Amino acid sequence: EDQVTQSPEALRLQEGESSSLNCSYTVSGLRGLFWYRQDPGKGPEFLFTLYSAGEEKEKERLKATLTKKESFLHITAPKPEDSATYLCAVQGSSGGSYIPTFGRGTSLIVHP
Amino acid sequence: KAGVTQTPRYLIKTRGQQVTLSCSPISGHRSVSWYQQTPGQGLQFLFEYFSETQRNKGNFPGRFSGRQFSNSRSEMNVSTLELGDSALYLCASNFGGAAQETQYFGPGTRLLVL
Numbered sequence: 001e002d003q004v005t006q007s008p009e010a011l012r013l014q015e016g017e018s019s020s021l022n023c024s025y026t027v028s029g030l031r032g033l034f035w036y037r038q039d040p041g042k043g044p045e046f047l048f049t050l051y052s053a054g055e056e057k058e059k060e061r062l063k064a065t066l067t068k069k070e071s072f073l074h075i076t077a078p079k080p081e082d083s084a085t086y087l088c089a090v091q092g093s094s095g096g097s098y099i100p101t102f103g104r105g106t107s108l109i110v111h112p
Numbered sequence: 113k114a115g116v117t118q119t120p121r122y123l124i125k126t127r128g129q130q131v132t133l134s135c136s137p138i139s140g141h142r143s144v145s146w147y148q149q150t151p152g153q154g155l156q157f158l159f160e161y162f163s164e165t166q167r168n169k170g171n172f173p174g175r176f177s178g179r180q181f182s183n184s185r186s187e188m189n190v191s192t193l194e195l196g197d198s199a200l201y202l203c204a205s206n207f208g209g210a211a212q213e214t215q216y217f218g219p220g221t222r223l224l225v226l
Contacts, residue, residue: 043219046217
């Protein structure tokens with residue numbers, strides 16, 4: 001069974017204070033690891049897809065990296081508008097059924 | 113390009129009733145996935161439809177069902193509602209073949225069961 005564990009559950013940062021969110025996973029045959037951002041009362045917003053260990057992707061202040069066991073979402077010099085819940089999900093290829101498994105998320109608050 | 117549309121946005125039902133939720137995916141997307149999100153369980157996959165066929169199914173009871181129409185619009189139905197069905201129901205419009213490489217989520221339908 002695929003599993004995703006995100007840490008920390010909650011993170012408070014001061015504006016400009018860089019940090020990283022962790023996503024540890026176990027999956028049979030990783031097809032993709034996904035990062036989403038979710039604002040209160042809204043659906044998740046797609047950020048990145050990573051496919052293989054060593055891959056990195058960047059978007060503005062966010063950078064996602066992937067190893068064989070975990071992924072990190074690095075936030076550089078965050079701003080208050082980066083406050084949101086960040087979700088990680090994995091999609092395996094076990095049995096040919098591509099059902100994604102989501103983590104519980106990291107709630108990020110950035111104080112001005 | 114229009115995003116994913118879900119209706120209704122909010123719904124209040126009582127135990128034992130049934131409910132139907134609707135989702136219109138992004139134009140050109142043929143795959144739609146449904147999720148249930150609760151504070152206790154997080155985001156859980158319900159099912160996925162591609163070209164009117166259910167392609168994947170999560171671990172939910174048979175009270176949860178869905179369908180997809182020829183225009184890719186999808187509906188999900190929950191029969192005999194229970195208090196525990198109160199949740200945010202999210203629809204995702206999928207782009208990228210069988211691997212659902214990129215999912216674009218709608219705003220969700222907030223269901224409250226009393």
